[in-house]
Amino acid sequence: MTRVETWNGLVVAVCEPDGALLAGLADINDFLSLAFEANADWLAMPVTRLGEDFLRLRSRLAGETTQKFVNYRVGLAIIGDISAEAAESEALTDYVRECNRGRSVWFLPDLTALKLKLETGRNEA
Numbered sequence: 001m002t003r004v005e006t007w008n009g010l011v012v013a014v015c016e017p018d019g020a021l022l023a024g025l026a027d028i029n030d031f032l033s034l035a036f037e038a039n040a041d042w043l044a045m046p047v048t049r050l051g052e053d054f055l056r057l058r059s060r061l062a063g064e065t066t067q068k069f070v071n072y073r074v075g076l077a078i079i080g081d082i083s084a085e086a087a088e089s090e091a092l093t094d095y096v097r098e099c100n101r102g103r104s105v106w107f108l109p110d111l112t113a114l115k116l117k118l119e120t121g122r123n124e125a
Helices: 025-037 061-071 083-087 090-101 111-119
Strands: 002-007 010-015 042-046 075-079 105-108
Touching (some): 002 111, 010 025, 010 111, 025 042, 025 061, 042 111, 061 105, 075 111, 083 090, 090 105, 105 111
Parallel strands (some): 010 042, 042 075, 075 105
Antiparallel strands (some): 002 010
């Protein structure tokens, strides 16, 4: 289930915490479809919807997801705490830092942080 909200003139499709996982390459299109169906500029996805390989960068799932969302010009916000996973992987920490410096994929603690980031103008997907 996905709810649609508008923040700072941007349409955000917010995925509920429970539901299908982004666990493989084929799942990327399903989540992009959620954004397209909502005519959304951004998709907010809770970390609970990520498959166990997503945060293991060697699986390439995070990179492929990032690339596809960038190509289709839909922002992706991963919402929730990944500090335990980041503490175990310098590469993941670097990836998150680089994503958060950009304008297309962000890792944020909660929806309030996403709303604030979108309102400050860092919103070009």
